[in-house]
Amino acid sequence: MNKIPWDPSKRKRMADYHPNQRDEIRRKYLIWRPNQPDIDFPYREFGKKKNRRRFNADWYDDYAYCLEYNEKEHKAYCLCCYLFRDNIKDSHHGHDAFIVEGFNSWNKPKRSVTHVGNRNSFHNRALKDCEDLLKDQSISAAMHRKSEIEKNEHLIRLNAAIDVCRYLLHQGQPFRGHNESKDSKNKGNYRELMDYTIKQNDVVAKAFKNAPENNQLLSPTIQRDITECFAKEILSYVMEEIGNGAFSLLVDECRDVSNKEQMAVVLRYVDICALVQEKFVGVVHVEETTASYLKSCIDLLFSQLGLNIKQVRGQGYDGASNMSGEFNGLQAKIMSENNSAYYIHCFAHKLNLVVVAITKKIFDVGDFFDMVSVLLNVVGASCKRKDQLREHHQEEVRKAIVCGEISTRTGLNQELSFQRPDVESTKRELEKLRTNERWDSLMRKVYCFCEKHDIPVLDMEDAYVNPKKPRQKTSINNEHYYRVDCFFAVLDLLGEEFNDRFNEAKLLKLAKHYPDDFNHKDMVTLEHELGLYIDNILHDTRFSILEKIGDLAKLMVDTRKHLSYPLVYRLVKLALTLPVATATVERCFSAMKIVKNALRNKIGDDYLSHSLICFVEKGLLDEITNEVIVDRFHKMKDRRGKNEM
Template structure:
């Protein structure tokens, strides 16, 4: 009775809607932040994913997936329109929105499309493995060139062999190992579900300093490493004084000539690092960094060693909708009392970050005694520092919508993703609630017995 594709989709929709009800009830009238990104699914359709970030009643930072929305293009206006529609559909008030997080290089924020994501998501140790397994990789490519029956595979393998056995490729490989190695600690910190904002802000300054050091003083070392690698693996090192046409120019139109050394140094090394540093500064702009420095003053580590009352009041003044001038005056007294009590209370010694501090305040009922302090901590916790959560949603999308299921409708895929990503909530929903929601969706010829267990999704029908 419940095996037809249409009914399976309706049951899946009922499951997703009941899951969203729990999520929206959990948020209630709390302040929240949104994390948004866009990506293409397997059928080359642009999809925008929305994550809500908030602090629950226990003081825990929660990220919840609300759904995806197909957008006709990735312009900022189309993404904004889709966002407004999703918030309105779920009755989420824009007045409670306190933060917005986007992929740093998407159309919403940057100009160098995708650079930020590639830098943050790439694992530098994958490139290290390529370096260590160099000979084995070349051997495999040679075997593909000789044995592959597919012309496209042989052509690709031949092109890769030629590209890999060039000095320019080797130089770029060593450059990216160095750059990604310096950014890896910050990347891993930002991608953790339990993000430590205090540690992140410390790593931001150190990472930017290291990148600038590579930009100004790292060329010679990377250049020599690349040459040594080429000599070891019998790769021809070209004459660095030989002249080639400047990148972007035509030799036939008498384009400007540069030496091969200048091409590698100025057109590759400098350009790559300049773009990374520019994107880094865009992602962590001065105002955003200052905001995080203020947040760092709430760090409970070492008996609130970083406590600075003036910076915390400055942080409160940024949120004009949450702190009046009178609140800022009262906040000073609450901060002073709270910090003094926190330093004397041994139970706070176990707090190592803001998340633990918020949970400890709720557990000891201090969030009602110091409401302005807790409000400040809550706003600090929902700051969307990174977009790792929404990237994980796109990973789920690839699992659900595959090449064999590339005809899935957008709504059905969104419903499946909600049940898959928020499966902890979905598992807690009783069958009775899903059955009642399914029955209420339209007039049925028969009523489903409330005590009967049903199969929620038949995977064999997902492609219909």
């Protein structure tokens, strides 16, 4: 509003402004008054005799309410007709000189009288519209005349609505009720909680009592708008933390309760405190699951968030072909645009594939898992058997806690992400299991378990009897069968699968290829900087007890070594940015089952995404102040009762 020009020559046509802004702009011009400069008006020659005439300043007095003079073009205009030219139809006067081209025929002063015309003329109708506008006869203008008390009451109601929405979003609860009428026994969570707030707070009760029916802030539209405000503020915070830095993309798909395929998107990055963050930025309804369609959805989401595909430094998906396909998968399409966006197969899925491979190759192991599956089906089919199993399990847990076998601690299943596995150490531990000491230790545990549960103990020196062919003699004893044919076979396959699926050479290769982050000059400097860095931390005792690379990054920031060795810190950040597992995305799908359940299965896609962002990132939700939401809420659209700050 402060940028609208006063000079008639620089004004846009009123029809070019947004319809919701036109009355406000017209009122602004009328308050400013017409542009009537007091200058030495230049002469202009007319006719063959070249009679000299110029603008007469006395005309300002005759038409003080509308006549304007343009110093640049030296022409006269009518302000009233300019303001309402497009509102008055069926009049050729809407295009005369006083409105469009400007009037400069100073030798014909009577033209101004012709322009004004009779009482039904274009000019007089425009003048009447100006007077009505200044009398505040529009709804919008009437709202601008609200007293400070009314504005404060509007703010009280809005803050109450924000508090109720914050609580329901934090808990993942639905807002609407089946019957929200005044006589309903259950109006839904939003209205019931608002009624409770009104009963408990006299100030809020008074504000709602004095509120007009069209400004109660109880409608579903208001609820969705406030939810969107919270979600946009959370996303704004995450985007501000990422800035122009690098991040990894974690994506997975899941079908919701209404059979819609939803794609959850999580961004992994290192914040200013050197802490790894994995933030949920929304779900996208995907009509197809092809790699091309998923890529287009991600591009659209990035454009909405203000992110660039060039910032991606890692991709984390499961092993589905449309995601991880080397040639036509989603990871390949992103890599074609950004060769630094390396794909990392989720380590949790890899470990699961190791177990699957072993069950397929060793029949006894497969039979064991089949037996467990049958047992689960038998127990799960009966409520009575499930209750008995649950009671027995609770008793076993209680005994284990008393004797110290297990400890109680919260948050064990809420890790941000798995620690990057040390594959070599794991393989060394598998090799140690082959020793006699480890085998004897395992057998002692087996004997103890059998005695505890009254299971007959096999004599390991007896001949092994094949349960499928009991009459057929074998040339081995029980110890040879269980140790060599079963235990060692499992260890061999575990080592083989670890070598195939957790190739350390590939991970090391990733750290050497970041052309967008390290140019040739940086690589030369990095080699020198690394030498200085290693020598420095070897003599710093604070770096002697670190366990994880995340601890190293945080300590570098705490000791300000990230400023002394910026390239080393950049490399550490890139290593931390690489994804490990998609556990965070899986937890988002668990949250979706809470937010979108069978009774809330018609929630819109945008509303679902906004609600999920608030529910998953509830830590950020709690940090947002009401003042920020009020400001964003008022800027979303022109509202009744908007507080003019």
